[in-house]
Amino acid sequence: MSRKRFHFILQSLRFDDKATRSDRKLLDKLAPVREVFDIFVQNCRESYSLGEYVTIDEMLSKFRGRCAFRQYIPSKPGKYGIKIFSLADSKTFYTGNLEVYVGKQPEGPFYVSNSANDVVKRLVRPIAHSGRNITADNWFTSYELVLDLLKANLTYVGTVRKNKRQLPPSFTSPVGREPFTTRFGFDRHCTLVSYIPKPRKNVILISSMHHDSTIDETTGNSNKPEIVTFYNATKSGVDVVDKLCATYSVARNTKRWPMTIFYTMLNVAAINAQVIYLVNNKESSHAILKRRHFIKVLAQELTKEHLQKRSHVVNLPRELRKRTLAISEKDKETEHNESSTSALERLFPFPKKTRSGRSGVDGTFKEEEPMLTSGKTSVKKVCDKLADALRANGVAVTGPQCKSKINGLKKTYRSIKDHNNRSGNSRRTWVYLELMDSFEKKSWMAPARAVDTANIVEQDLSSSPSSSSGSGRRRRLINNSLYFWDSEKEKDDFRRKSLTDDQLLRDLSESDEENVDSTDDKSWNLQDENDETDSSEDSGDESG
Incomplete structure (x- = not known):
């Protein structure tokens, strides 16, 4: 579609009935996206079973427009935006539950407490009585929360703020203590740790999962307790999800906060989809490992049915229908295995009538490429054989033309690489850039x-x-x-x-x-x- 039509669709996109929105907003600040958001969260809960270690933290979806519950978090990259509490798997980074912070809700069915204890209890409700462990930072941690989670058969590990009244003074003060020393406090339900990583600084953690004073020997002279190393290993689940969302994001600049939440849902959905795909295809040799490739294939599969319908619309221009039909009928397996075929084969165009006989050209290049790389056969001879195979399949080309094609590609490739390597230059792209990267270390490319x-x-x-x-x-x-x-x-x-x-x-x-x-x-x-x-x-x- 054209850019103008794409912008028109974005401007017209809504997630609720505008006629009844004003009445619903009297009871719910999240009314414009409440229905869609709840359906998405429910699907996330039902589609995947989280691992034994999960993380709770907040995400910040960047937004600087007008919104009653926009937050300012200076530690986040975007600083301003909509805060979303998230429950994610610490190993696979699958997001299992989400809750948008909207401040104090009006009295009614959507009124909830925003205290840290209540937020954690609502997020862990789908995994209650499962024996999993929860890792969170000091904003969520309290002694009462640890006891409440134990009643739900859930353990907890997290840092503790020094202003908690349950902490003894000997744990909060680092004065007079040597670096890399630890103090342990034991209770019937949990363990308290005070660790000195450097002079005049201490870190306090609480755990209902650990009940001994084990020191992790792999930390060397740091002598970190096992509770500290476990917290460091499981604390970044939500932060990694936030980073993945920012790496390949579908977000666009907008003045409407419902669109910001919608973009966040799409980013999280793409991450969750890849986690499920990789888990279901552990033993497959054709599994897509790179996230960029997976997102591309995912977008093609989601639009395939729509493209097939549009390809049969008579009123569309003929060229547009041909392009739509070609995209919709593209073989997904060929896309997955594209890297396993010889890369130079994709540099030469093939007429449609000769695609069935392309195997002869593929075999010719696969047979001669090792000799070309080793330097025992000249480029001229290889190009002559490649040209013979092309002519046998109906492509009128000579050996010097093939060689000229390769030399031109190498010249353009070096020009773009030199331009991109200079500081201050805007990055140039090329349709064959990644393709030529695969030949960069070969002798005939240098x-x-x-x-x-x-x-x-x-x-x-x-x-x-x-x-x-x-x-x-x-x-x-x-x-x-x-x-x-x-x-x-x-x-x-x-x-x-x-x-x-x-x-x-x-x-x-x-x-x-x-x-x-x-x-x-x-x-x-x-x-x-x-x-x-x-x-x-x-x-x-x-x-x-």
């Missing part, structure tokens, strides 16, 4: 270069059996002799300094012994100053 000492001008040397071998060495011609260098820094030093002939010959002999591959039968031979004809011929052959 051909040798020569320097004309007369004008200090770099000249590209095309790939050859000699230049393809090894790790893509660089060469320069000095007094009609070949001189090798291994780094750009050495090349820059050569340009800045004026070396004598004796120094060059000494460097030449040393680098020749270090860099010339002993397994290459066609290694480069040093040329004398009097062999001007031979050197010029060799240079001409290489540049050809």
Whole structure:
């Protein structure tokens, strides 16, 4: 669709009946999205069983528009936004429960207490009496909460604020205590820990899961208690979800807070969907591991049915219908296994009538690619064989054309990489950028270069059996002799300094012994100053 239509749909998107919204807002501040949000949370609860360790924390959906319950949290990246309490799995980062903080609700069915104890109790209600452990920070932690969770057969581990009246003074004050020391306090129900990570600073934790004074030996001289290391390992469940949402986010700038909550629901739904997919396909070799690829396939599958319907609409333009039909009928398995096929095969266009015979071209390149990489076969021969396979499938192309195509791609690739590596430049993209990255470390992607000492001008040397071998060495011609260098820094030093002939010959002999591959039968031979004809011929052959 066009950008104009996309913006029109966003502006028109609503999640409730506008005619009855004013009456519902008298009882519920979240009325514009209450129904959709409750359905989403219910599906999250029923679709996955959380692990034994879960985390409770708050998320902040960035929003700077007008909203009665907008929050300011300086420790969050966005600082301003809508606060959402979340219950997430500490290992898989699946979000199992959500609750939007809307402040004090009007008297009625949606009125609830916003105290930390009550928030935790509402979030853990779906997993009550399951024996799981809850990890949370000091905003939620209290001794009363630990006892209430034990009644629901749930253990708790969390940090404690020093202003709690149940804490003894010897645990709250770090004065007179050495670093990396620990004090334990035991009760019938829980364990209290006061740890000194550095001078004049202590960390206090409470746990109803641990009942001993075990020190984690893997922490070395820090001598951290096992309660501290367990808390560090399980405290980041919600924070990781918040980070994943920000990495690949569907959010757009908006002045309507219901849209902000809707974008958060979409981001969380994509994370939960990938967790379920990976859990159900642990033993599959075709499981999509990268989140970016999974989101792309997920979007295609969600729109596939709609695209199939639109492809049969007669009033649509013919080209638009063709594109819609091609997207809707694209084989998902081919998308999943795209990385397992040879990447260079996707650089050449194939007519529709020859797609069934493409296996001949695929086999040709797969057969010749190892020889091309090893340097034992020239690029020209490989391109000639590839062109023969293309012509056999109805594509009129020659070997030099294939070679020119590859050289053009390499030239564009280097230009974009050099541009992106310079600081201050805006990042350039290219349809073949990721594809060419897969060839970056291969020898035929980094051909040798020569320097004309007369004008200090770099000249590209095309790939050859000699230049393809090894790790893509660089060469320069000095007094009609070949001189090798291994780094750009050495090349820059050569340009800045004026070396004598004796120094060059000494460097030449040393680098020749270090860099010339002993397994290459066609290694480069040093040329004398009097062999001007031979050197010029060799240079001409290489540049050809």
